[in-house]
Amino acid sequence: MPAVSDTLAGAQAGEPVRTPLQRHIGDLKRRLYWCGACFLVACVFTFTYADEMIAWLKKPYSDDLIFYAPTEAIFAAIKVALLGGITLTMPVILYHLWKFFEPALLPGERRWIIPFLAIASGFFAMGVAFANFVIVPLALHFMLQFGVDRALVPQIGVGLYVDFNVKFLLTFGFAFEMPLIITLLSRLRVLTPDLLARYRRHAIMVNLILSAILTPTSDLFNLLLMAGPLIVLYEIGILSARVFGRPPARPPQEEDGEEGMPDVPTGTAGRRVV
Template sequence: MAKRLANPNPEKEMSFLDHLEELRWHIIRSTIAVVIVGTLAFIAKDFIFDVLLFGPKSADFPTYKLLCRAARFIGMNSFCFEELPFRIQSRTMSGQFSAHIWTSVTAGIIIAFPYIIYEFWKFISPGLMPKERKHSKGFIIIASFLFFLGVLFGYYVITPLSINFLGSYRVSEEVFNDFDLSSYISLVRASVLASGLIFELPIVIYFLTKLGLVTPEILRKYRKFALVIVLIISAVITPPDIASQVIVAVPVTILYEISIYISRAVLRNNRKKEKEKANEQQ
């Protein structure tokens, strides 16, 4: 492993190779964090699989109970069942071990996300103004909060809706659903990670506005197109029924509207700083 370069003069501009060296160490530390947390998740196999992963296929899952009560309140019997009509199987010799490994890696990425964001911020912070660096803690907290909020939304909303629809869907009574373990885990993983990343939209808009690539006017002008994109994303990460897509589209649309206000606030602060700088030069 190469020795890390020391930078005795922080104000001195770093070369491209120096930046690559710094980035390499940030990636290494993030990877180590994922490996450590992933190892703990590997050890906690029973909780990860029996409670978390296979929880959404149980009739006792909180989402199903809530939806069942809501359905009965309006005189329907949807989401009220004792058992979903499918089984999970592993059809390859290494199937269960591979699922264990990759699920542990995914858990490591999710749980270590705040530290990964911290390393990302440490890499980009030297290029920011001193006042902007002071908000690093706030950035890490907000980005982590949005990500975990998206993960919870994916786990408690998208995942059970997808499992209930796809697990109950039949083209004929002659066909019984026997899902492969990797297929089931992929659905849960995609639902959770996709939601976590989608909920980072305000953070993405913040940086795009900082770079001058996005303005509130552009976001408002293309709101209709954004709504179409939101519906497409909702259709991709949810089962193909209108109710599920609407449930997913609503929070994403709200995040888009919040992003407009964030972009406006960033632009306002930039103009204020430019005005103060102009006054100082006079």
């Protein structure tokens, strides 16, 4: 038992004894530091391409963007740099997430780290692309057309426009990880498909509340535009957990002597009938 021997060796050497929980917390802190450092480096790198990223986000909107305050343009560049930093750091975050949960996995499951990183990174990129090419144009067209029909002229500030895009893109990027995370938790036996299906109504309510908080606007159309795909991803997660999840642990079997004993009829007083 290496954990016990290490603890005894540390106690004999006069070092403070660390419990398993303390070791897990220390490992989590170390991995968070690595993710934070990589995120900062990625943000500095993507800040140099902020103009290109804003131009990419601006494609659904044909008119020019304006800014109302002297600092609005630079804060918009910082926000798109944060978006790019999260996107570039996602493989590192997923790697450390996998390594943190790796001790709870079976030896045969630990070799799936490369496919896990590839699939999870691809899902995040798919979520960002889906939001940018489908959700954002639909939401933008609906709201702009609503104002134009009332004889209003749109003049959108770059800061508000970037906020609008970044919220949608990050939300859908992380939301597309939901089926994979549900499957991973099912493999760890933290969640079961039956439990997720039983609390489906609660999950739908939570999705609606989160969509109301994360939606850049307060209209019902954008709320449903965000909540609908989240609910679909939740259902895909349940299906994936049923197919790829680990079956629940079976209860320990009874002793052999009790298993082989046939049922004996009893009388009304509880005595055996001979």
